[in-house]
Amino acid sequence: MDTSDFQNNPMDQFEQWFLQAQGKMPSGSLGLSERLEKKLSPLIRRVFSAVFPSMDRFEYNAVFLATANKEGVPSSRVVLLKGYDEKGFRFYTNYNSRKAKELDENPKASLCFYWGLPPRQVRIEGDVEKLSYDESNKYWLSRPRGSRLSALASEQSSPISSREELDEEVKELEKKYEGQEIPCPENWGGYLLKPHTYEFWQGMPSRNHIRLQYKKNQEGSWQKSWLQP
Numbered sequence: 001m002d003t004s005d006f007q008n009n010p011m012d013q014f015e016q017w018f019l020q021a022q023g024k025m026p027s028g029s030l031g032l033s034e035r036l037e038k039k040l041s042p043l044i045r046r047v048f049s050a051v052f053p054s055m056d057r058f059e060y061n062a063v064f065l066a067t068a069n070k071e072g073v074p075s076s077r078v079v080l081l082k083g084y085d086e087k088g089f090r091f092y093t094n095y096n097s098r099k100a101k102e103l104d105e106n107p108k109a110s111l112c113f114y115w116g117l118p119p120r121q122v123r124i125e126g127d128v129e130k131l132s133y134d135e136s137n138k139y140w141l142s143r144p145r146g147s148r149l150s151a152l153a154s155e156q157s158s159p160i161s162s163r164e165e166l167d168e169e170v171k172e173l174e175k176k177y178e179g180q181e182i183p184c185p186e187n188w189g190g191y192l193l194k195p196h197t198y199e200f201w202q203g204m205p206s207r208n209h210i211r212l213q214y215k216k217n218q219e220g221s222w223q224k225s226w227l228q229p
């Protein structure tokens with residue numbers, strides 16, 4: 001195997017692995033021909049999800065997001081990837097949450113995906129910026145009404161005295177917005193992570209794992225290099 005087996009653009013490589021993780025594209029990891037994998041993959045996935053029921057609920061776009069405050073103290077949590085293109089990776093959250101405060105202080109972050117079939121990890125590092133209100137609002141309007149009400153009610157990452165307090169708040173908002181559109185609040189929206197480094201890891205027999213790193217150079221093109229497992 002050499003680096004030419006991987007796409008020149010890491011975003012294309014990401015897309016390939018992302019689709020393969022969902023079984024939407026053959027990955028070759030089952031040792032079958034592409035034609036046979038296409039035919040058998042849905043069946044194999046059905047068998048797997050019968051044995052491991054949690055596979056059915058697997059969210060392929062769930063990703064660990066790591067941030068750090070201005071002192072460099074790290075924190076991480078899962079968010080859902082809600083879009084990617086040549087500009088970067090998009091996720092949405094509350095702009096007063098802990099992660100958002102850390103991103104205000106230190107607008108750098110890393111994302112870490114893990115998929116089990118085939119065993120793969122993708123690490124992505126980059127600079128982060130807020131999306132425009134218009135872009136956030138577009139995604140906000142696509143969310144189910146219940147999710148919008150909960151997001152409106154929640155001061156994410158702040159303490160509450162009881163869960164009932166939050167339920168009451170949601171009920172009041174339900175009444176307030178009955179028959180009306182729920183506007184996207186100013187303190188809720190998306191971020192764009194603009195990647196400068198990627199690492200693609202694939203588990204291999206005898207721990208001889210594949211690790212390929214892409215780094216953006218000063219001219220803006222991508223340099224690939226193998227890393228030791």
Ligand SMILES: Cc1cc2nc3c(=O)[nH]c(=O)nc-3n(C[C@H](O)[C@H](O)[C@H](O)COP(=O)(O)O)c2cc1C
Pocket residue numbers: 059062075076077078079080081091092093094097098099100156157
């Ligand atoms: C599967 C999963 C998906 C999640 N998706 C999001 C998300 O897209 N946005 C978000 O703000 N929180 C999401 N969360 C909750 C976060 O992990 C976290 O609890 C919350 O954002 C507060 O984090 P913070 O206090 O570090 O800001 C998700 C959690 C899980 C387990």
